[in-house]
Amino acid sequence: SVPPVGRHDGREEGEVSALREVNGYLAALRAAVKARYVVPSVITPMECMRLSATVLVQVAADGSVSGAAIDTASGHELFDSAVLAAIRAATPLPEPPESARRMFAGGVRFSFRCAS
Secondary structure, three states: OOOOOOOOOOOOOOOHHHHHHHHHHHHHHHHHHHHHHOOOOOOOOOHHOOOOEEEEEEEOOOOOOEEEEEEEEOOHHHHHHHHHHHHHHHHOOOOOHHHHHHHHOEEEEEEEEEOO
16 A cells, blocks of 8 residues: 655645745735835936845735845845835735745745846
8 A cells, every 4th residue: 555645734735736825925925016116216227137135024914014124135225225115015915825824924035126
């Protein structure tokens, strides 16, 4: 007889489904922030192409934000400030999927690019 595959406390749909759900959520977060992001006028299009920052956002189950900080700075203070302003403007953010709330208990970390 073949032993069962997976964990006894795992999701019936499997890990791939959970991964898709998390990736979908991160994409929704980026889209919500991008919709509110305004490129500072002092950043040239060439400069914008290379700017990226990683943010850590504390998102509650209802999408409210209790904190947001730059985790890895872009090297351009105005860009980093504009990203944080976009997060505030996009609040409430999409609600984290119920299956991933424990994973994101310490915050949601995602990268944000100036040009995408």
